[in-house]
Amino acid sequence: MANTKKMDYVLLGLLSHEPMTGYEIKKRLDTTLRFFWGGSYGSIYPTLNQLEKEGKVTKEDTSSNGREKLSYSITDCGRVSLKEWLAKPVEKDELRYETLLKLFFGNETGMEGAMEHIERFEAKCKDELVVLNLFAENLSHHLEDDTHKHYYLTVRFGIKTYESYLEWCREAKEQIKEWQK
Amino acid sequence: MANTKKMDYVLLGLLSHEPMTGYEIKKRLDTTLRFFWGGSYGSIYPTLNQLEKEGKVTKEDTSSNGREKLSYSITDCGRVSLKEWLAKPVEKDELRYETLLKLFFGNETGMEGAMEHIERFEAKCKDELVVLNLFAENLSHHLEDDTHKHYYLTVRFGIKTYESYLEWCREAKEQIKEWQK
DNA sequence: GTATGATGTATCGGCTTGATATATTGCATG
DNA sequence: CATGCAATATATCAAGCCGATACATCATAC
Numbered sequence: 463m464a465n466t467k468k469m470d471y472v473l474l475g476l477l478s479h480e481p482m483t484g485y486e487i488k489k490r491l492d493t494t495l496r497f498f499w500g501g502s503y504g505s506i507y508p509t510l511n512q513l514e515k516e517g518k519v520t521k522e523d524t525s526s527n528g529r530e531k532l533s534y535s536i537t538d539c540g541r542v543s544l545k546e547w548l549a550k551p552v553e554k555d556e557l558r559y560e561t562l563l564k565l566f567f568g569n570e571t572g573m574e575g576a577m578e579h580i581e582r583f584e585a586k587c588k589d590e591l592v593v594l595n596l597f598a599e600n601l602s603h604h605l606e607d608d609t610h611k612h613y614y615l616t617v618r619f620g621i622k623t624y625e626s627y628l629e630w631c632r633e634a635k636e637q638i639k640e641w642q643k
Numbered sequence: 644m645a646n647t648k649k650m651d652y653v654l655l656g657l658l659s660h661e662p663m664t665g666y667e668i669k670k671r672l673d674t675t676l677r678f679f680w681g682g683s684y685g686s687i688y689p690t691l692n693q694l695e696k697e698g699k700v701t702k703e704d705t706s707s708n709g710r711e712k713l714s715y716s717i718t719d720c721g722r723v724s725l726k727e728w729l730a731k732p733v734e735k736d737e738l739r740y741e742t743l744l745k746l747f748f749g750n751e752t753g754m755e756g757a758m759e760h761i762e763r764f765e766a767k768c769k770d771e772l773v774v775l776n777l778f779a780e781n782l783s784h785h786l787e788d789d790t791h792k793h794y795y796l797t798v799r800f801g802i803k804t805y806e807s808y809l810e811w812c813r814e815a816k817e818q819i820k821e822w823q824k
Numbered sequence: 825g826t827a828t829g830a831t832g833t834a835t836c837g838g839c840t841t842g843a844t845a846t847a848t849t850g851c852a853t854g
Numbered sequence: 855c856a857t858g859c860a861a862t863a864t865a866t867c868a869a870g871c872c873g874a875t876a877c878a879t880c881a882t883a884c
Contacts, residue, residue: 467869467870467871468741468744468870468871469870469871471744471748472744475744475747475748475751478748478750478751483831483832483833484832484833484834485831485832485833486831486832489831495744495747497738498738498739498740498743498747499738499739499740499743499744500737500739500871500872501871501872502871502872502873502874503833503834503835503872503873503874504834504835504836504870504871504872504873504874505870505871505872507833507834507835508834508835525832527879527880528878528879528880529831529832529878529879529880530831530832530833530878530879531831531832531833532832532833541751544748544751545751545752547745548745548748548749548751548752548756549752549756551760551763552741552742552760552763552764553741554739554741555739555740555741555742555764555767556681556738556739556740557678557679557737557738557739558679558680558681558735558736558737558738558739559679559680559737560649560733560734560735560736561733561736562678562679562680562797562800563649563652563653563656563676563679563680564728564729564733565793565796565797565800566656566676566679566793566794566797567652567656567659567725567729567793568729568793569659569789569790569792569793570656570659570722570725570726570729571726571729571730573792575729575730576793576796579732579733582732582733583733583736586736608750609750611750611754611822612746612747612748612749612750612757613747615746615757615815615818615819616743616746616747618811618814618815618818619743619746619808619811619815622807622808622810622811622814623804623807623808623811625807626803626804626806626807627800627803627804629803630799630800630803630804633799633803634796634799634800637796637799638796641792648838648839649839649840650839650840664862664863664864665863665864665865666861666862666863666864667862667863670862681840681841682840682841683840683841683842683843684841684842684864684865684866685839685840685841685842685843685865685866685867686839686840686841688864688865688866689839689865689866706863708848708849709847709848709849710847710848710849710862710863711847711848711862711863711864712862712863712864713863713864
């Protein structure tokens with residue numbers, strides 16, 4: 463059978479929006495998708511080559527002034543492959559929260575350590591929420607576009623969850639203070 | 644320098660609670676830690692051997708009736724290593740939500756597909772919430788123990804976030820219905 | 825003019841997952 | 855009481871992925 467590798471579909475999905483270079487794909491992963499997915503050069507470039515061999519994307523050399531630049535576009539075959547994957551039920555959603563890990567094992571260091579981790583987590587969440595709210599604001603003016611509608615739903619997911627993280631931080635800090643009495 | 648590998652500290656953390664076999668560790672990861680961390684045999688057994696070589700855990704053969712059984716315990720050296728790691732700030736928290744990925748690229752399949760993914764996600768969240776609430780209920784009767792306190796905080800995190808996921812599901816479904824008019 | 829950062833392609837080591845192999849024990853069901 | 859299925863238990867392997875790094879050019883600022 464064909465690939466079940468996730469990165470294949472991440473790349474096909476991004477290229478279904480517009481042609482891009484590997485570098486641009488990486489940037490997109492680090493900004494727009496950052497809240498729910500990642501990806502490294504070590505999987506982007508090899509996957510692009512493999513997808514080209516399979517005929518799911520095409521490569522175009524758009525170098526200029528000696529600066530190397532390879533633009534990738536999705537093919538009809540690639541679109542079919544993407545749609546098949548999109549229609550299948552989700553296999554796995556997962557959280558990998560080091561903060562919770564350190565909290566869980568925190569009885570080795572006491573509640574002060576836990577408190578510190580929660581406060582750092584809280585600060586980071588606040589920063590992320592600012593970014594997400596900006597995204598939502600910008601997107602709300604362009605909701606005619608179907609792509610933006612889908613993007614908007616994922617941003618709303620981010621906002622909802624980060625807000626609940628902050629609520630939990632407040633609750634947890636309160637709880638710890640009570641225990642310390 | 645020493646290891647920065649996460650699995651090292653997951654195992655040390657679990658063994659700091661009580662001695663366990665690799666199999667028991669796996670079960671713990673699949674139940675208690677499931678909501679925020681994972682782990683496979685392919686990383687558990689090799690890591691246990693490596694930690695033993697480093698003197699951070701000791702192995703004891705507790706086989707009986709010909710059934711092989713290797714119990715691992717944390718050493719003082721292992722405890723020091725764990726505490727050092729716990730004191731360091733968190734490097735990375737990450738979400739890997741295939742549901743959001745399929746939603747983000749959903750303009751290829753239309754809003755009906757998005758709706759289906761959201762509904763499946765909603766159903767799964769409801770199930771998880773039942774489990775988490777059970778955990779919280781049980782734990783709330785044993786909060787004298789420090790280990791349980793820390794465990795309780797992570798369960799509360801799970802409850803808060805799953806509740807917000809469900810809220811988002813409702814909101815998103817509402818939003819999609821409105822767009823479909 | 826020259827250092828810094830952004831653009832851009834690419835690979836490598838090491839870690840992790842998911843599947844699989846192997847073997848024994850305990851329990852249930854006909 | 856046999857037979858099969860689930861649970862206990864250790865262990866490895868291919869394939870996937872991350873983080874770091876190497877390399878080269880261009881733009882900007884000082």
